[in-house]
Every structure is written in structure tokens, then in C-alpha cells.
Amino acid sequence: MxxxxxxxxxxxxxxxxxxxxxxxxxxxxxxxxxxxxxxxxxxxxxxxxxxxxxxxxxxxxxxxxxxxxxxxxSDKNTFHPRKVTEIQPFKLTVPKPRSVLIPEIVIPEMQKMRNPPPSTYNQPPEISLLETEKFKNRQKIENLKIQSNKLQPRCSGVTCSDAKVMKNQNQCNLEKISTVSLEDISKSRKKINFPISLESHRTNSYKRNNLSVLNKTAVVNTNAVTILREWKLYSDREKEQRQKLFQLESGAFTDVAFNAWKEEEEMKMKINQLKQVERNRLNVMISHEASLAAKFNLSSKRQIEANELKVEKRAKLMELLNEKKLEQERMNKIAKVIASSHENAKIAKKEVMKKKRKLASEILKESKQLLHEAEIKAQEENKIKRELIAKIQAEESSAIMTKPHNVKQIDLCNTPGHGLLNEMSIIELRERLIQLKINKQCELNKKRDEIISDKEQKTKILSELLNRIGKHRSVKTMAKVKKMYDNLENNSVNNCKFSKEDIYKNDPSLQEMLNYLNKQKAERQNNIKNDQSRIFRKYVNKGVKNKGNQFTRTFWDELERQREKRSCIETGSTHHPSQHLITSLTA
Structure with missing residues (x-):
């Protein structure tokens, strides 16, 4: 306060x-x-x-x-409520009258339209039927999914085709399917109608190479559920084949004659397409020849105009060169005046440099004397500091030497004796920890042996099913190879090439177009031979573009050389006079 x-x-x-x-x-x-x-x-x-x-x-x-x-x-500092804003009406201006009056048009009263029928808003019955069918199909799929999930093991996930990943996946599958037994799989076989076992057919090396082309997809690791599903697929295909054979025995017809007629029609269509393509090609070539003839006429006209421009250009260049000669003489006179001024500047510069050197030498002598005095003072101060440091270190070392060195000994076999539960010595604690590690290792070994035994049982079960599926797959691959050869033969027939004689055989309009095109080509080649300017076009183009530039460059190079020689003789220097200006500016 x-x-x-x-x-x-x-x-x-x-x-x-x-x-x-x-x-x-x-x-x-x-x-x-x-x-x-x-x-x-x-x-x-x-x-x-x-x-x-x-x-x-x-x-x-x-x-x-x-x-x-x-x-x-007091009342002065009491709280007074704020004034509430009072609402006031807006002062709107009277709107101006319209510049263009609204037309007084009487809208005629039309008859009332007929209401739309109620069927437009109702849903058609087909959509409801489709929805019911979708619902039924959905229920069927869900029931099948429930049945498959009952047989599905825990490890039914798809894996990659690498060898290392396949081994790891097989191990995981065998660990997880510990509850599945041979009796469960035998029950599931009764539900599915397995086909009759077929004899295995070995393929030759040639067929195996063809199969490698077909099977380009990645290999998928099979599980117990996939094996059972594959059995169901093969049985359905056998039923379809049997039905087809029964129909042929009862008098059904094949589609051989229809396929032959279809191939003939396709051949005719292809010939007509090739004729149309050839007609379009000839039309393009004729238009191309017409454009080349027009370009030839245009180039001849432009060449005449270019020759006239050359003559005019040369006359203008000679006038410009004469003007440049006069300007060059003026520049030589100016260079002489500048050279004389440079010599005077050099003499003045040398005198200034001498004065600067004298001043610098005097300043150096004074600075050396001051530095020598400062060094002597610093050495004296360092000596005093070193003596003090030595005294302090000697006192510290004497104090350290006088202290007693008592080392406390510890007995590892004794207990601490704090009166707590489960007190033990350090040696007893180490032995108990070692015993715990040994017990954990024994438990891990037991678990590993159990897992290995479960894996061996599951591999035996799956190997039996895979051997049976292998027989069906061998028959399937043979059928694929036969189908591939049939497709190759059909493609060879369809992709046969037609010669030009077959295309021009029964179409005189194509022959007329070809003759007209040959005439235009012959006329164009004769025009090229007769035109000498066409032969020497490269040289003419180069002359038009670069001849004037070369002439000017050679003239200016000669003028520069003559100017250098004159300036060197007059000034008595070995370099170009333009460099005098650069040195003066930098100085």
C-alpha cells in the first residue's frame, strides 16, 4: 500500500x-x-x-x-441494463410505372384433358415374378452355402502358387483341421454322387507342352472342401454326356451340313469385303496422284517468283554494304581518340598506386609493434594462471589420498532378513529362474509333437481324395488338347489368304480404276524427268536460303580483320582496341 x-x-x-x-x-x-x-x-x-x-x-x-x-x-457504479433496439418500419419508395404496359390478352379456356389410365402407375407383373425368382434362388444359394460351410475346414483360404508359401499353407491347414476324421468325410461322400472311377491316361511330352500353354493361370492350393466340390462337378458332366448319347441313339440330327453351308457363306462375305477394301484403296491412290500433279504445277509457279525476288534482294544488299563502309570509317576515327585518352589514364593510375603502397607499409609497421606488446602481456598472465592451477591440483590430490578406502563385501548365500514372505538369497533366485525356463521348454516340445501327429493324419486323408481326382483331370486334359487341334484347323480354313486374281476376276470396275491409276503415274514420272529444276531442287533451296547470308558474313569478316590491323599499327598493341574500353570501365 x-x-x-x-x-x-x-x-x-x-x-x-x-x-x-x-x-x-x-x-x-x-x-x-x-x-x-x-x-x-x-x-x-x-x-x-x-x-x-x-x-x-x-x-x-x-x-x-x-x-x-x-x-x-453508490448508485454511480451500479449496473444499468442496455437499451433494447426499437423496431421501426421500412420507408419503401413507391414503385415506378412500367415503361411497357402488360398486354390485355384473354387466355382461352381449353377443354379438360382426359385423366391417364391407372395402369401407367402400376408396376408390371413381370418385375414381381423376377423378384420372386431372385428370392428363391437366393434361398437355394444360402442353403448350399450352409451345407458347404459344415464340411468346410478353418483353413479353406486361397494361397499363392509359390513353393514356399504352399508349404506354409499346407502346414496351417493340417494344424487347424484336427477335428475332421475319416468317418466325417465318408458321410459327406454319401451325400454327393461320385462318378465311376476312370483309368489314368499318361500324356506324351508333346501333349504336355500344349497343356502348359492352356494352363497359364496360377495354381491354387486345394482344401478338403474344394476336393469334394470337384467330385460333384465331374459327376454332373458325365450325366450330360450320357443324355446326349441317348438322344443320338433315338434319332437326333447333327449340325455338320449347317456348318458346311455356314463356312461357304462366310467365304463369300470375305471376298466381297476384300473387293470393297481394294476399291477404297484405288480411290485413295487416284486422289493422291491428283494432289501430286497439283503440287507440281504450284511449285513451278513459285520457283519463277523466287528467282525474281533473288535479283531484287541482291540489289538491296549492295546498297546496304556501301552504307556500312562509311559507318566503319567513322568508327575507326573514334577508336583513335579513345586510345590516346587511355594512355593518359594509365600514367595517372601508376602515380596513385605508388602513394597507396607507401601508406600501407607505414600502417603495417605500427600494427606489428602493437601486436608484439600484446603478446608479452598475455604470456605473463598465462604464467600466473598456471601456478594457481598447480597449487589447487596439489591440494585436491592430497585430500583424496587421505580418505579411507573401505570396500563393502556381499554374501550371495545370505537372505536380507527384512521379515517379508518368500525371502530368498540371490543364488536361490537364480536356480528357480533356470528351473522355470526348463519347464517352459518341455511344454513347448509337447505341443509341437501333438501338432505334427495331427498333420500326418490329415495328409493321409487328403492324399486318397487327390489320387482319385487326378484320374478325372487326366481325361479332361486330353479332351482340351483335341479341342485345341480342332480350333487350329478351323482357324487355318477361316484365315486363308486370297490372291489379287480372285479379287479382280469378276469385277471389271476394279480393273478400269487400276488402269486409270497407272496412266496418272506414268504422266507424273514423265513430268519429273523433263523438269530440270526438279532434279536440282536441293541446290536451289540451299541457295535461296543461305547464299545471301554467306555473302554478308564473308564481307563483314574481311572488314573486321582490316580494322584490327589498322588499330594495332596505330596504337602499337597486340590486342583489339575494343578491349581498352573494357579495362577502363573495370578500373
Whole structure:
């Protein structure tokens, strides 16, 4: 309070909320509070200290606290509510009259249209039938899925075809199918109608190469469920083949004659397509020859115009060269004046450099003397510091040598003796930890042996089923090879090439177009031989583009050489006079 005063206290109270500052002043102004404060502070501090430094200041500043309390509780600082905004209507302007009046057109009353029939809003019955069929099919699929999931083991996931990944997947499958037994699989076989077992057919090396072309897809790891599904697929195919054979025996017809007629029609269609392609090709070639003839006529006209432009261009170049000669003579005179000014500048520069060297030598001598004096002072200070450091180190080493070196010995066999449960020595603790490790290793070995035995049982079950499926697959591959050879023969017949004689045989319009095209080609070749400008076109083009440029370049090169020689003779230097300007600017 003595530092900040009454104004500082007033500012502090007004910065805070009015409610909090009022409560604080009420607390300080009450008489009973000072006696209670004194009784509590006496317990901690001395009574004289409390009276002088804590209670006397409060009694001294009590009238100021009461005055501030009255000021805050007065009507001036009471809260006044803010004025509410009064709603006032908008002062809208009267709209201007329309520049163009609304036309007074009477809209005729039309007859009421007929309502649409209710069938437009109703759903057709076909959609409801489709939805019912979808629902039934969905139920069938769900039932089949439930049946397959009953037979499905836990490891029925698809894996990659790599050898290492296949081994790991087979191990996982055999670990997880521990509950499946031979009796469960025999029950599932009764539900599915397996086909009759077929004899295995071995394929030759030639057939195996063809099969490798067919089987380009990645190999999938088979599970117990996939093996049973494959049995079902083969049985359904056998039933279809038997039905076809029964139909042929009862008098059904084959589609051999229809296929032969179809091939003949396809051959005719292809010949007509090739004729149309040839006709389009000849039309394109004829239009190409016509465009070449037009280009030849256009190039001959442009060549005549180019020769006329060359003559005009040469005359203009000669005029420009004469003007440039006069400008070059003026430049030579200016170069002589500049060279003389450079010589005067060099002499003045040498005198300035001599003065600068003298000043630099004097400054170096003074700096060397100052450095020598500073080195002597630094060496003296370093000697004093080294002596102090040596004394301190000697005192520290003597104190360290006087200390006793007591090493506490520990017995590993004794218990700590704190009176706790399960107290043990360090050696006993180590032995118990070793015993725990041995017990864990024994449990792991037992689990590993159980897993290996389960794997061996499951591999035996699956190997029997895979041997039976292999017989069916061998028959399937033979059928695929035969189908491949049949397709190759059909493709060879369909992809047979037709000669030009077959295309031009019965179509005179194509022959007329070909003769007309040959005539145009002969005319174009005769025009090229007769036109000498066509033979030397490369040389003409080069002359038009580059001859004028070469002429100007050689002329300007000669002028530059002559100018260099003259300037070197007059100035007595071995370099170009333009370099004098560069050196003067850099200096």
C-alpha cells in the first residue's frame, strides 16, 4: 500500500469484477475479523511482529477501505441494463410505372384433358415374378452355402502358387483341421454322387507342352472342401454326356451340313469385303496422284517468283554494304581518340598506386609493434594462471589420498532378513529362474509333437481324395488338347489368304480404276524427268536460303580483320582496341 497508494489500490479493484472487490472490502472493514486474524497469526509468528507489521497497517488503511466500499456501492457504479433496439418500419419508395404496359390478352379456356389410365402407375407383373425368382434362388444359394460351410475346414483360404508359401499353407491347414476324421468325410461322400472311377491316361511330352500353354493361370492350393466340390462337378458332366448319347441313339440330327453351308457363306462375305477394301484403296491412290500433279504445277509457279525476288534482294544488299563502309570509317576515327585518352589514364593510375603502397607499409609497421606488446602481456598472465592451477591440483590430490578406502563385501548365500514372505538369497533366485525356463521348454516340445501327429493324419486323408481326382483331370486334359487341334484347323480354313486374281476376276470396275491409276503415274514420272529444276531442287533451296547470308558474313569478316590491323599499327598493341574500353570501365 505504501508503494502503490490509494490510486493504485482503486485501479486494482476496478480492474477486477465489482462483486469480488465489494466482498473483499467488507471483509477488511469488519472489526471482529482483525481480532480473529491476530489470534491465528500469533500461533505462527511472534506477537510483536504481528502487531507492528500486520495489524497496524490494516487499522491505518481502514478508513480508505471504507471510503472505497462506499464508492463502489453508490448508485454511480451500479449496473444499468442496455437499451433494447426499437423496431421501426421500412420507408419503401413507391414503385415506378412500367415503361411497357402488360398486354390485355384473354387466355382461352381449353377443354379438360382426359385423366391417364391407372395402369401407367402400376408396376408390371413381370418385375414381381423376377423378384420372386431372385428370392428363391437366393434361398437355394444360402442353403448350399450352409451345407458347404459344415464340411468346410478353418483353413479353406486361397494361397499363392509359390513353393514356399504352399508349404506354409499346407502346414496351417493340417494344424487347424484336427477335428475332421475319416468317418466325417465318408458321410459327406454319401451325400454327393461320385462318378465311376476312370483309368489314368499318361500324356506324351508333346501333349504336355500344349497343356502348359492352356494352363497359364496360377495354381491354387486345394482344401478338403474344394476336393469334394470337384467330385460333384465331374459327376454332373458325365450325366450330360450320357443324355446326349441317348438322344443320338433315338434319332437326333447333327449340325455338320449347317456348318458346311455356314463356312461357304462366310467365304463369300470375305471376298466381297476384300473387293470393297481394294476399291477404297484405288480411290485413295487416284486422289493422291491428283494432289501430286497439283503440287507440281504450284511449285513451278513459285520457283519463277523466287528467282525474281533473288535479283531484287541482291540489289538491296549492295546498297546496304556501301552504307556500312562509311559507318566503319567513322568508327575507326573514334577508336583513335579513345586510345590516346587511355594512355593518359594509365600514367595517372601508376602515380596513385605508388602513394597507396607507401601508406600501407607505414600502417603495417605500427600494427606489428602493437601486436608484439600484446603478446608479452598475455604470456605473463598465462604464467600466473598456471601456478594457481598447480597449487589447487596439489591440494585436491592430497585430500583424496587421505580418505579411507573401505570396500563393502556381499554374501550371495545370505537372505536380507527384512521379515517379508518368500525371502530368498540371490543364488536361490537364480536356480528357480533356470528351473522355470526348463519347464517352459518341455511344454513347448509337447505341443509341437501333438501338432505334427495331427498333420500326418490329415495328409493321409487328403492324399486318397487327390489320387482319385487326378484320374478325372487326366481325361479332361486330353479332351482340351483335341479341342485345341480342332480350333487350329478351323482357324487355318477361316484365315486363308486370297490372291489379287480372285479379287479382280469378276469385277471389271476394279480393273478400269487400276488402269486409270497407272496412266496418272506414268504422266507424273514423265513430268519429273523433263523438269530440270526438279532434279536440282536441293541446290536451289540451299541457295535461296543461305547464299545471301554467306555473302554478308564473308564481307563483314574481311572488314573486321582490316580494322584490327589498322588499330594495332596505330596504337602499337597486340590486342583489339575494343578491349581498352573494357579495362577502363573495370578500373
Amino acid at each position: 505504501e508503494i502503490f497508494g490509494e490510486n493504485g489500490l482503486k485501479h486494482f479493484l476496478l480492474c477486477n469484477k465489482v462483486h469480488y472487490s465489494k466482498e473483499l472490502l467488507r471483509f477488511l472493514c469488519t472489526y471482529n475479523v482483525i481480532s480473529e486474524i491476530k489470534s491465528e497469526w500469533v500461533r505462527v509468528y511472534d506477537e510483536t511482529f504481528v502487531n507492528e507489521f500486520l495489524i497496524k497497517p490494516l487499522e491505518k488503511w481502514r478508513p480508505i477501505f471504507s471510503a472505497l466500499q462506499e464508492y463502489l456501492e
